[in-house]
Amino acid sequence: MLFVLETVISGALAGIMYSLVALGFVLIFKASGVFNFSQGVMALFAALTLVGLLSGTIPFTNTDNPALALPVWAAIPLTIFVMFIVAVLIEKFILRHLVNQEHIILFMAMVGLTYVFEGVGDMMWGSDVKVLDLGLPQGAWDWLFDTHDLYVEKIEMVAAATAAVLVTVLAVFFQKTRIGRALRAVADDHQAALSVGISLRNIWIIVWSAAGIVALAAGVMWGAKSGVQFSLSLIALKALPVLILGGFTSIPGAIVGGLIIGIGEKLVEVFSGELIAAAFAGLIEIDPGVFSATENWFAYVLALFFLMFRPQGLFGEKIIERV
C-alpha cells in the first residue's frame, strides 16, 4: 500500500513538472489565441542562457571565461531580461505581421520559431550537456526515506512550490489587473480589442515575457534533473496531453491536467503489466514486461479519452458557434 502511495505522490509531482511547461502554452494561448509550439524550446533557451551567464560562456564561441561568470542573483534577472528582449523581437518580426490571420498561419509561424530557437540556442551556447547548479536540493527527501521508506524527490517538491507561486501570481494578474483584462480582450478578438484602444503590441510583449519567465522556471526544474541539453525542448511533448486534458485556456486546468496525467501514467506503467498478467493467468501466459515503456504514450490515451467527453478540456472555455 505504501508503494501505491509512493507511486501516486511521484506521479503527482511529475505531473506538476509537466504543468510548469503547460502553463507557458496556456498563457500565450489565453492572451493571444496562438498555440506556441516553441514553448519547450523556449524553456531550453532560457535554461541555456541562465547556465551560460552562470558559467561565463561567451555566446557563439562555446568557450567559458570564469571572470565573466555571474552570481545567481544577477544571472536570473538578466536571463529574464533576455527573455523580455526575445518577446520584443518575436512581436516585432513575427506577430505584428500576422494580426488577425488564421490560427493555422500563426501555428506554422510558431513551428518556424521553434527551429529558429533551436538553431540560435545551439549556436550561442553549444550542444554539450551543461550542469545547472543553483543549489537546489537533490535526491530523496531524507526524513521520509529513512523513517517511512517513502521516496519523494526534493527537486520535485521545489517544482511543486514554484508552480503554486506561479499559478497564484498569474491568476491574480489575469483576474484582478487591468492588463489582465486587456489580455483576455485581445484573446477574444484582436480587432475588437484594437478598436477600444488596447495596444496589441504591448499586450503581446507582456504575455510573451511572462511565458518566457514560466519557460525559465520549467527549464530550471527539468535542467536540474538531467542537465541542460537539447532534449529539454522535447518536454513540450509531455505538456500536450496536459493541455488537451486541462484545456488550453485554463491556468488551474494546466495544474489539474498535469496531476491527472502524471498520476495516471505512473500507475499504468508500474502496475498494468502485473495486473493484466494476473487477470489472464491460467488462460494465456502474458509477460508483464510487454507493458513497459507506456509512460510516454499513455498520457495521450488518457487525454484522448477525456477529449471524447469534454472536447474543450476539463476547464477550457466551451466554444459556442451561432449559426
Next chain:
Amino acid sequence: MKLRNWILAAAAAVVALPLAAGSARAYELTIPSMDYRTGPYAPNGIPFANGWTDYFTMLNERDGGINGVKIKMVPCETAYNTKKGVECYEKTKKAGSGALVYQPLSTGITYQLIPKASVDKIPIHSMGYGRTSAANGKVFKWVFNFPATYWSQASALVKYIGEKEGGMDKLKGKKIHLVYHNSAYGKEPIRTLEKLSEKHGFAFKALAVDHPGQEQKATWLKIRRDKPDWILLWGWGVMNQVAIKEAVSIRFPMDRFIGVWWSGSENDVKPSGMAAKGYLSGAFHQPGKNFQAHRDILKYLYDAGKAPHPDFKDRVGEVLYNRGLVAAMWNSEAIRNAMKIHGTKEITGAMMRDGLEALDVDEARLKELGLGGFTIPVKITCANHEGPGIVAVQQWDGKKWSIVSKFYEPDMAVIQPLIDEDSMKYAKENNITPRTC
C-alpha cells in the same frame, strides 16, 4: 547578348567549372563522417565525431595522409535519425574519389545500410554496435563490428558481476535488471541476457524507456519495488543522465550499476557529479590523453590552429572522443592494409573491405602508432568480423573514468549459437550463400 543570356551563361559556367575541375582532381581517400552535432543526441555525437575527424586530420597534417595520400573527410549530419542517416549515405557514397567505409554510429542506421553495403561495395564498420550477428563474416561479408559486440559485452558484464558476487555459481537467485533504450539498439542484449539467466540461474527483467528518456520515474519506482541486486543500463543521450540521477536519488549503490560502453562517458555522469561516484560501464579502450597520438593531435591540430573544432581542445581525451579516435585508427590501418594487398594507393571500397578483413593491430603496432596500451589488440578474419570480443569495466571516481577490471572473455558457448542462428536466418531471408572460410 541580352542580359538574360549573360546570366544563363554565367550560371552554366558556375555549374560546369567544378565538374570539370572534379574530373581532373587528384585521388583522395574519402571518408564520410556520419555525424550528429544537432538534436537530442548531439552531446554524445559531438565528441565521437571530433575524435574520428581529429585522428584523420592529424594524419594529414603530420604524415601528409596515409602513405602520402591525403584523406578527405565528408561530414554529413544524421541527427541520430535513421532516415537522415540513409540520406547521408546516398549523398556521400560517391563523394570525392568514392566513399571507402561507413561508421554510422547508430544501430538503426546500420541495420538500414547492411543490405546496401554489398550492392555498393562499401564496407560498414559498426564499431561495438549495430547487428551483433554481423560478427559472422561468412554471411556478412561487408559488415564489421569489431572489437566486440553487444552480446559479448552483456556476457562480459555478467562475468564481472559473477566475479564480484564470489563466483558464477553465486549468481543463482540474484536479480539483474536491464534498463534499456526502447529501440533496436537497446533491445540487442536481451536475448543473450535471457540465455545467461537460464544458464546461471539469476532472475532477469528488462525495463524499456522510450526515446528520449527525459522522464523515467516509473521505471525507477519499479526498481525500488523489485530491489534488484544489479542493474545494467543500455541507454544513449539524455536517457543515461536521467537514469544515473534517478539511481542516485533512490540510493541504488553505484558500484552495482553498470552501463553499456555507450552509457559511460563524462556527459553521462556530469549532471550527477560526485553522487555518481562508483558508477561502472563497459570499455574497450582507455580514457584520457596520456598517449603520443593525443599529444600529436594537440601539437599538429590544436596548437597549430588547424583543428576542425578548436574549442574542443580541453575535451580531447574524453571517453567518447577516444572512441571516435580508436575507430579512426583501426580504419586508417585497414586503408594501409588495402594499399598493401592491392599494390595501389588509389583504393576502392571493395579493396577497403579486404583491408578490414586482414586487420591485425597488435600491441607492437599500437606502440608504433603512439597508442601503446590504449586498446586491445584486434585481429580480423574472414569468419570472425567481431575480433577479440573482450570487454573491461571502467569506473567513475567523481572526477574521471578509469579501467578497474581485467578484460573478460565472452561466454561463446552461449553467444556463438545465437550468432549462428541469427546470421543464418538472415542468409536464408536474403538468399546469401555463406562463404567458405
